[in-house]
Amino acid sequence: MASILHERYVVERDDYANAGKVSSSIKEKLKLAGIPSAVLRRIAVAAYESEINMIIHAWGGTVDLDLMDDGTVRLVFKDPGPGIPDLEKALTPGWSTASEEARNLGFGAGMGLPNIKRVSDTFDIISSPEGTTLTLSFSAANA
Amino acid sequence: MKCVRACPTSALTMENNRILINDEKCLNCARCISTCHNQGLLAQGSTLADLESYDYTVCMVPPALSSYCNTKEQLYDLYNAIRKLGFDEVYDLSPVYGQIMEETVRVADEFSDCSVIASFCPLINRLIEAKYPMLLDNLAPLNYPHEAAAKAIRKRLKDKGNVGIFNCCECEAKLAIAKYPYGNMKCETDHALAIVDIFPEIKKNQGFGHMKIDLCREGLQASNPAMIRQKDEYLIADGFDKITNILDMAEFDMLSDFHLLYLFPCFNGCSGGHLLFGNSYLSRNNIFPLTDGSQTMPTKLDFEMIYSDKMAITSEEKLTFQEKMELFRKVNAQLERLPGYDCSACGMQTCRIMAEEIVKGNKKISDCHIIAAAKEKAYEN
Numbered sequence: 001m002a003s004i005l006h007e008r009y010v011v012e013r014d015d016y017a018n019a020g021k022v023s024s025s026i027k028e029k030l031k032l033a034g035i036p037s038a039v040l041r042r043i044a045v046a047a048y049e050s051e052i053n054m055i056i057h058a059w060g061g062t063v064d065l066d067l068m069d070d071g072t073v074r075l076v077f078k079d080p081g082p083g084i085p086d087l088e089k090a091l092t093p094g095w096s097t098a099s100e101e102a103r104n105l106g107f108g109a110g111m112g113l114p115n116i117k118r119v120s121d122t123f124d125i126i127s128s129p130e131g132t133t134l135t136l137s138f139s140a141a142n143a
Numbered sequence: 144m145k146c147v148r149a150c151p152t153s154a155l156t157m158e159n160n161r162i163l164i165n166d167e168k169c170l171n172c173a174r175c176i177s178t179c180h181n182q183g184l185l186a187q188g189s190t191l192a193d194l195e196s197y198d199y200t201v202c203m204v205p206p207a208l209s210s211y212c213n214t215k216e217q218l219y220d221l222y223n224a225i226r227k228l229g230f231d232e233v234y235d236l237s238p239v240y241g242q243i244m245e246e247t248v249r250v251a252d253e254f255s256d257c258s259v260i261a262s263f264c265p266l267i268n269r270l271i272e273a274k275y276p277m278l279l280d281n282l283a284p285l286n287y288p289h290e291a292a293a294k295a296i297r298k299r300l301k302d303k304g305n306v307g308i309f310n311c312c313e314c315e316a317k318l319a320i321a322k323y324p325y326g327n328m329k330c331e332t333d334h335a336l337a338i339v340d341i342f343p344e345i346k347k348n349q350g351f352g353h354m355k356i357d358l359c360r361e362g363l364q365a366s367n368p369a370m371i372r373q374k375d376e377y378l379i380a381d382g383f384d385k386i387t388n389i390l391d392m393a394e395f396d397m398l399s400d401f402h403l404l405y406l407f408p409c410f411n412g413c414s415g416g417h418l419l420f421g422n423s424y425l426s427r428n429n430i431f432p433l434t435d436g437s438q439t440m441p442t443k444l445d446f447e448m449i450y451s452d453k454m455a456i457t458s459e460e461k462l463t464f465q466e467k468m469e470l471f472r473k474v475n476a477q478l479e480r481l482p483g484y485d486c487s488a489c490g491m492q493t494c495r496i497m498a499e500e501i502v503k504g505n506k507k508i509s510d511c512h513i514i515a516a517a518k519e520k521a522y523e524n
Contacts, residue, residue, distance in 0.1 A: 004472040024391060032474075032495075034467025037277045041394065044277070048395040069472075071464060141464065 005033065005067040011051055013060035023047040026065050033067055039140045042119040043073055046136055049112045050077045056102040058082070058132060071141030077134040084127040091117065146175035146184060147492050152273055157490035170269040172408065173315035173417050174383065186315040189334035191344065194229045197307030201296055202230040203289055206237040206363045207313045207413040208338060210426040210433065218433060222356050224348035228341065233354065237362030239292040241441030243449055244365035247283050251403035258398050259283050261405045262454040265320040272455040275390045279455055286451040287320065293331035294448045309334045311341070313416030314409060337418045360434035361441050366413035369427050371405060381407040470502065477501045480508055488512040
């Protein structure tokens, strides 16, 4: 299984002005690659939620996009901290630690991680005070 | 080259100092026309000479044109002047716009678990088809007002012989949809007239009488974003950049709280259509005076006339997913060889379009002006 597309994007902490730009470019790239709409919709939702999480909860980070020749799309969101103290709670719908600033902007409804998990085909999260790595994959081949 | 860069679907290229438009990609948005400072591009409608081919002719007038009149006197004069162009009948579209607007709202309220996108604008439908295929299912299944009206007119006039139905168009997208409808859609409108083209003729006929007409307020409101009945669950927006931003957000599922997305690519809605003239801000103030006292209620056309499941076509997939990915890989490989400045000097909008053309065999890497210049310099040294 070889990667036919690899892109790395950088997300800055508290950069609300550019929130969504990275997910937009991921979406546009995958549209060009011919990913079917039904899968692309799930990828778009997951990418957007994860990007926003990085901006409002983490200290920024990187996003790696890989498209494999078998039609698998892999997204890796890697941030340098501060980590998610209670992962189980974070995966509970409605639970949120978002700041007042973020909530005023309409983010932080506590649906981020549960939503991401719901729409992705595989969902893997590792978190410690040194950082969080979220790995998602989607299978576009037989959609 | 402004036009090449303005195209949202990269449909324009420049070859040997001529602008070529790729029909398959073009959405008829006319951004190329409006951006050109040399008036080098033009959308051509039918002419009044086409009236002679019919036994009986009908001219449909959109609400956006009616609402340019300040008073009822002016309105009656306008309708009379249009009739004097040689039409047997002048048909006001505002009651049909009213019905389709009300039906769109009803559909949106009923299917409140997703955002319904109003489908009255050909450009919105084609934009979604070409660039936002994830939203195809959100399009309201309602026909264009002028098409629904034309169906009703043709049914009513079936004993009049050869009936010619003409639509006065306020924008290039409507001009195009009436002349060249989708392959899967039977078009009831025979001719599309650009309002700016026929206006000099209308002007000559003004001041010679009245044709009394009662407009439909809901219909006039339906083509003006500032006048649509607002509700918290409706998102109403105008202007091309704004609406593409909204469609982007809709693809991220961020707008699911809205039941209805009522989007106008033209600034100030259909009143701001490129083939109209004058001040589109003023027309909204005319809506109430024009419908004060006597007005017509929205039509009650049959559902089969106002509903259509063909507002956008999902084009037959020519390539399988594997083939598409393979093409994407090849284009990416060529793209890496190009400078990536998107300078358009080669006549293509972006380096990606150039890379696609190289893969298709239509262009060579040396057609890139930057690469060619670098080579020349290296040769000189």
